[in-house]
Amino acid sequence: MSDAVFAEQAVADQAVADRAVAAPAPHAGAGMAVEIRKVSHHFRLSGKSLPVLEGIDFSVAPGEFVALLGPSGCGKSTLLRLIAGLEPPSAGAIVADSEPVNRPDPSRNLVFQDPTLFPWATVWRNVATGLEARGLLKQHRARVDDALALVELGGFADAYPHQLSGGMAQRASLARALVNDPSLLLLDEPLGKLDSLTRMTLQVELVRLWQRNGFTALLVTHDVEEALLLASRVIVFSERPARIKAEFRFDEPYPRHRDDPGLIDLRRRILGTLGLAT
Amino acid sequence: MTDATETLDGAAAVDAPGLLPGLWRDGLLIALAWGVAAVVTVSLPDVVPWGGGDLFAAITGVGALTFVVLAFAAHRLGRAGEILIHYGPWLIAIGVWLALWELITAKTGWLPKPFFSPPHGLLNVYVNDGQRLLICIGYTLRLWALGFLSGIVVGYAVGVALGWSKRFAYWGMPLLKLIGPVPATAWIPCTFYFFPTTFGASIFIVALASGIPVAILTASGVGSVNRAYYDVGRILGADSRYLIRRVAIPAAMPHVFVGLFMALYYSFAVLVVAEMLGAKYGLGWYIQFQTAYSGYANVYAALLIMAVLCAGIIRLLFVARDRLLKWQQGFI
Ligand SMILES: Nc1ncnc2c1ncn2[C@@H]1O[C@H](COP(=O)(O)OP(=O)(O)OP(=O)(O)O)[C@@H](O)[C@H]1O
Numbered sequence: 001m002s003d004a005v006f007a008e009q010a011v012a013d014q015a016v017a018d019r020a021v022a023a024p025a026p027h028a029g030a031g032m033a034v035e036i037r038k039v040s041h042h043f044r045l046s047g048k049s050l051p052v053l054e055g056i057d058f059s060v061a062p063g064e065f066v067a068l069l070g071p072s073g074c075g076k077s078t079l080l081r082l083i084a085g086l087e088p089p090s091a092g093a094i095v096a097d098s099e100p101v102n103r104p105d106p107s108r109n110l111v112f113q114d115p116t117l118f119p120w121a122t123v124w125r126n127v128a129t130g131l132e133a134r135g136l137l138k139q140h141r142a143r144v145d146d147a148l149a150l151v152e153l154g155g156f157a158d159a160y161p162h163q164l165s166g167g168m169a170q171r172a173s174l175a176r177a178l179v180n181d182p183s184l185l186l187l188d189e190p191l192g193k194l195d196s197l198t199r200m201t202l203q204v205e206l207v208r209l210w211q212r213n214g215f216t217a218l219l220v221t222h223d224v225e226e227a228l229l230l231a232s233r234v235i236v237f238s239e240r241p242a243r244i245k246a247e248f249r250f251d252e253p254y255p256r257h258r259d260d261p262g263l264i265d266l267r268r269r270i271l272g273t274l275g276l277a278t
Numbered sequence: 279m280t281d282a283t284e285t286l287d288g289a290a291a292v293d294a295p296g297l298l299p300g301l302w303r304d305g306l307l308i309a310l311a312w313g314v315a316a317v318v319t320v321s322l323p324d325v326v327p328w329g330g331g332d333l334f335a336a337i338t339g340v341g342a343l344t345f346v347v348l349a350f351a352a353h354r355l356g357r358a359g360e361i362l363i364h365y366g367p368w369l370i371a372i373g374v375w376l377a378l379w380e381l382i383t384a385k386t387g388w389l390p391k392p393f394f395s396p397p398h399g400l401l402n403v404y405v406n407d408g409q410r411l412l413i414c415i416g417y418t419l420r421l422w423a424l425g426f427l428s429g430i431v432v433g434y435a436v437g438v439a440l441g442w443s444k445r446f447a448y449w450g451m452p453l454l455k456l457i458g459p460v461p462a463t464a465w466i467p468c469t470f471y472f473f474p475t476t477f478g479a480s481i482f483i484v485a486l487a488s489g490i491p492v493a494i495l496t497a498s499g500v501g502s503v504n505r506a507y508y509d510v511g512r513i514l515g516a517d518s519r520y521l522i523r524r525v526a527i528p529a530a531m532p533h534v535f536v537g538l539f540m541a542l543y544y545s546f547a548v549l550v551v552a553e554m555l556g557a558k559y560g561l562g563w564y565i566q567f568q569t570a571y572s573g574y575a576n577v578y579a580a581l582l583i584m585a586v587l588c589a590g591i592i593r594l595l596f597v598a599r600d601r602l603l604k605w606q607q608g609f610i
């Protein structure tokens with residue numbers, strides 16, 4: 001995906017162009033600024049109210065890579081769903097590039113915890129879904145092939161999801177998001193189910209993509225090391241209802257190394273806040 | 279597959295040049311069973327004469343001889359041979375069944391005329407009444423095709439609407455649940471009033487019988503689509519139209535096919551009744567007509583045709599399903 005393709009995309013995608021009015025030369029693919037303003041959320045579970053998020057308040061600068069850590073079931077996926085605009089928060093507001101978020105938009109793409117590929121469509125069709133849904137597929141067929149090549153699934157364009165391994169399905173779902181050139185990429189444990197080797201490869205790949213495309217990234221992960229390899233900021237949530245418990249900056253240049261002493265030190269401190277002192 | 283068989287044959291020929299290579303033993307057993315059926319038919323007299331015995335014996339006899347030849351040739355026939363070999367045990371069973379059936383009906387009279395018919399009695403019907411049966415098949419297929427197709431198209435559209443739209447489901451679902459269990463035949467009085475021709479009324483009965491299961495299953499299919507697929511679609515910028523066409527409908531396809539199979543059975547079951555409404559021809563009409571005159575052999579003959587037609591159409595539906603639901607192959 002060259003810059004020329006981004007420019008084309010900017011013309012085609014009115015929403016992106018509109019948002020970029022403030023910038024002198026609208027550079028599509030540039031990151032989105034996100035503000036989470038005092039967001040609280042609860043679900044109704046068997047007649048009772050279940051508070052999940054409580055007063056979450058932080059902002060993410062354009063092009064920043066932020067990792068979200070927290071115990072299982074604390075509400076991380078829920079927060080990503082709210083930012084994606086799939087549900088409105090019970091209280092508070094989410095603002096993306098100074099516009100309130102109230103519905104999903106392809107510029108804010110969410111890679112789900114499960115790959116959730118459409119089982120009835122081939123890998124190529126799955127990845128093409130976003131372009132097809134917006135009527136852009138005819139002009140941009142090549143972008144689908146590019147995205148597939150990027151996640152090394154070029155040879156599996158005609159396979160059906162049931163013919164993929166778990167890791168391949170996860171990569172296909174990543175390609176499905178990337179093909180839309182989002183300016184905000186929400187990643188819900190996208191590498192959670194992969195073997196450690198594929199995982200490491202894709203971590204490097206994610207950083208490369210992020211550096212090249214300049215999108216803002218919000219990554220939910222269970223893996224502190226992964227958070228520190230990828231993100232420049234790590235936000236740690238408490239048990240449910242999730243509150244922000246701690247926040248760490250980590251401005252080490254990329255590519256980072258897992259045995260970097262700074263990383264190891266910070267990793268110990270983060271594990272400490274999570275109650276897993278080593 | 280063929281390659282492997284050929285190599286095997288070759289090896290056998292080299293190792294033991296004196297033995298018969300690639301003999302299909304089931305072929306000989308089929309020949310034996312069919313031969314017995316032929317001999318039983320010609321050598322024993324009918325308790326009450328049926329006619330058609332000689333022709334039946336000739337057919338099964340020729341069949342037996344053919345299988346003797348095939349027993350030696352089947353392994354060289356490639357794909358056709360493989361299919362033949364696969365159905366070998368069934369062909370043996372058919373031969374045995376024909377011989378037994380001859381014995382207990384025509385030859386001993388344990389199951390007496392006119393209530394039961396030996397195989398050659400059915401053959402006799404096909405030979406003597408073939409012309410009329412062919413016309414009946416044509417009429418029945420026309421009625422079935424018109425009724426079934428219009429029924430499933432309407433049923434499918436209603437099902438998608440019921441599964442997708444809350445408001446449509448609010449009004450439609452209770453009505454469908456009310457109408458669903460009523461046998462299609464119960465509508466005969468008002469169909470007579472609403473349809474100017476009996477043919478129209480017949481089509482309506484068949485359409486109703488096939489439309490209702492398709493509507494119910496399509497609705498439940500569309501309604502039970504994993505919400506996560508809609509979330510994915512919405513994230514990717516899909517509008518409702520796209521979500522219906524590209525998510526709800528394909529996701530519901532497996533359910534729709536269950537509905538289609540049910541529709542097929544129901545539509546065949548009501549054909550006889552639909553043709554009661556004053557049809558001039560048709561297998562259903564033929565069955566009623568012959569029942570009234572105690573022509574039970576003719577009834578059996580027509581029933582057999584219907585069964586074969588239904589089985590053939592089901593086979594086609596399976597082919598269509600395997601095509602359309604290729605993506606499901608992990609589950610089917
Ligand atoms: N649709 C829903 N209805 C009711 N409760 C829900 C719903 N979705 C999530 N929850 C509840 O919200 C809480 C947070 O869920 P969420 O999926 O956000 O957790 P998570 O932090 O992503 O956990 P994990 O790390 O295990 O993925 C859970 O207790 C869950 O039971």
Ligand SMILES: [Mg+2]
Nearest residue numbers: 076077113188
């Ligand atoms: Mg989660």
